[in-house]
Amino acid sequence: MSTALVTGASSGIGEAFAIELAKRKNDLVLLAxxxxxxxxxxxxxxxxxxxxAEVIVQDLTETDxxxxxxxxxxxxKLQIDLLINNAGFGDYGRFSETDHEKQLDIVKLNVLALVDLTHQFLPLMQQRGKGSIINVSSFxxxxxIPxxxxxxxxxxxxxxxxxxLWAENLDTGVKILAFCPGPTETNFFSRAGFGKFASGGEKEGAAASPESVVKEALQALENNNSYVVAGGIQNKIISRLSGIxxxxxxxxLVARQFRPQ
Known part of the structure; x- marks a missing residue:
């Protein structure tokens, strides 16, 4: 039986990962x-x-x-076969007017903690010749995004x-996936102070369910994709606009969409 470590596991996409992996008979380490x-x-x-299911209570913005x-x-005495770096948050508003410490904490959690945990667990996976890491990005x-x-x-x-890392590990037996969901029915928007989308989407049905995007991520991991844009065809289209x-x-155009009312 495999063991998965899920960060940000107390709600949203992290909780959905925990539930889906438990259904598939994976043991869990839940962190938040x-x-x-x-x-x-x-x-x-x-x-x-x-x-x-083990629990680790940890603020990932803390030193070490x-x-x-x-x-x-x-x-x-656990072996982590799947690491899911899901913990993260955002803060909505004009950058010069946002809280200084909160901006630094976004970098600490979304970037530094993710790099740190990946660096801690990846070498052991490489030594075993198997293992997987899902890093939660976004479309x-x-x-x-102004x-x-x-x-x-x-x-x-x-x-x-x-x-x-996906390219570096093609010959190690370790799979790496960048998981890029679009708007999803979580508390992300309300926590970020983004009232326009606080209910999960600007209009009914605009946001995907955590359960559906998690299944897309696990399928992409199984296929050894380097990344996946999840949550509907509209998200895949939007992700390609930067090349057009x-x-x-x-x-x-994005600034117009996100500008505070």
């Missing part, structure tokens, strides 16, 4: 800051699917968070970083 919620999910999945997580896994990685500027930039990093439209025009 929300201790009560993590233990609740772990207990439910253990009872329903007869799998082992990746090392602490790696040590906790080693102390539990926002394919064009600049008013979500730092968040969008971190997702570009994740996409390029993951694709590079002049970039100044594209970013102006």
């Amino acid at each position: 800051r929300s201790e009560h919620r993590l233990y609740q999910i772990a207990q439910e999945l253990q009872n329903k699917y007869q799998i082992r 968070a990746g090392t602490k997580v790696f040590k906790a896994v080693q102390d539990k 926002a990685a394919f064009q600049p 008013y979500l500027s730092v968040y969008g930039a971190t997702k570009v990093f994740i996409l390029h970083f993951s694709e590079a 439209l002049p970039r100044p025009l594209l970013v102006r």
Whole structure:
């Protein structure tokens, strides 16, 4: 039985990954800051699917968070076969007017923690000649996102970083996937302070379900794709616009869509 470590597992896409993997009889290590919620999910999945679900409560923006997580896994004598770097958040608004510490925390969580955990667990997978890593990017990685500027930039990093590792590991037996969902029914928009999309989409049906995009990600991983844009054909079309439209025009169009009312 394989074991998957899922960060940001207390809600949204992370929780959906945990549920789907439990259905497929994977043991789990669930990681987030929300201790009560993590233990609740772990207990439910253990009872329903007869799998082992461990919990690690950790703020990944803290110094040495990746090392602490790696040590906790080693102390539990677990082997991580699938690492899902899902934890992340954004902050909506004009960059010069946003909270300084929050912007830095976005980089710490979305980029530094992801790189740290990947660097902790990838060598062990390479030694075994098997293993998988899913890094959660976004279809926002394919064009600049004014008013979500730092968040969008971190997702570009994740996409390029993951694709590079995919190429580096073609002969190691380790699969790497950049997972790029579009708008999804999670609390991302409300947490980011993006009222326009706080209910999950500007119009009914605009956002995909976490369950559906997670299944797309796992299928793409099975196919050893380097990346996947999930959540509907419209997201795939949008992701290709940067190769068609002049970039100044594209970013102006995106700015118009995201500009605060």
